Amino acid sequence: EAFPVPLLRLLLGWLAATADGAPARRAELEQDACWLVVGFFGMLRRSELAGLRLGDVHSLTGGVHVVRITRSKTDQVGAGVDVHLGASSGSGVRIGRIIGRHLERARSGGAEPSAPLFTRGPQWGPGSEAWRKEGFTRRLRALLGEMQRALPQIAGRVPDYASHSLRRGGATAAAEGGASGEQIKAHGRWRSEAVSAYILPSAAAKARIVGCM
Template sequence: MQGVLGSVAPTTLKSYSAAVQRFGAFTWGAGDGAFQPPSQEEVLRYLAHLRALGRAPRTMRHDLAAVSFFCKALGFPDPCCGFIPRRAIEGWARLVPPPPDKRRPISLSILRCILRVLPDLCWSSFEVQLFHTAFSLAFFGALRAGELVAGSRADTSGRALSFTDVSWSPRQVLISIRRSKTDQRGKGAAVCLRASRRGPVCPVRAVGAYLQVRPPQQGPFLIHRDLSPLTRYQFASLLRACLEMAGLPPSQFGTHSFRIGAATEAAGLGLPDRAIMAIGRWRSRAFQSYIRPHWKSGH
């Protein structure tokens, strides 16, 4: 059983456990907390309950996957794999399509604006270089926030970029992505960022300058002077503050806007689809949904 539970990422196991607790509270109510093999009828009642609450089909699929996982792990029949539960969710999804993702891309010009206002928002030169490096890597590496920074100060999942994941030289930065949202088995991927001789923004120079002031500490690559990790909350909060100071609406952007911006910029340069897929490590043409109009004043 321990080996089966260890086959999924710690964050996934945590979210699955929470989903099963919600399912149990609705299906069985108060009890001794022991997992009981549910029937397909109970699963369908729970899905109808989630729909009545207005939960998205994505949430339904997640909770269904959680119940399915624990049923299989405990040796019970899986009531979630049948035709009716999955088709019910698919039908509800068609009836109420998800709202479009309206996040704007962070373009190279917006990145310059963000980096320009950092000294006005950070309390030390070290923090300026830390966030300069974090934002530069997020854009040029098309990185998800979860691949780059820690989920919290107490995050022990090891998903954040580690010091040993980064190899620097004056010409390039090599980044090892050990695991990502679409790579739960941990096959990993490599990202190579080349030095740029033109323009003030260069991820290689940013990493080099950061390494000169970074304490020689193993663990997360992006850390504060006190050795605590840069967290997702801090990353997102300062991004919003920078956007606002730069005269841009924070509500139209998010941490994923760096990745969206990388795809949009690459497409604007006329790169072929295969090259754009390689930049963001996309395995399909899903990247096309990331190519969006740039923000314009007055919009």
């Protein structure tokens, strides 16, 4: 199931508010916000998220970031591809600020370019442990569970999303925002027409069809 933009915005807002109220958790929650926006807007597979190193992310002027995917399911030889992430999304998510904050914290913590971008803790330095790809789904579900306990108005209304839902959600959001199938295919690094299964309209988009009748 595709992760919807409104839920992503709600989750990011809750992470920021929780970090403000619990400074001891700030590094952990800022890391969560970072992998969520990279996974969603970059349409990354969980294996690609797990493989990222600090040196794979480059900051450009204006809050733009370039994420270098060195190896993926469709690139077993390691030719690599760059994924460009704008400073802000059309839905108002400040992607550049979220990524930049995490990068700054990692570097100030002594992380080398070869260090994992997302680590357990999070903590950097010799022996820092990268998240395994399975960890992203567990963490996403843990965050959604904690948010629902903190926000009773949404309790029991959020499905059990997996981290792959971010990739699907990014593709769906791009399609509903007017991106072409070819643009989505290129951005998400699909090599086949399998991308069509990822850009099905959301329930809200389907409901809007009635407004045209």
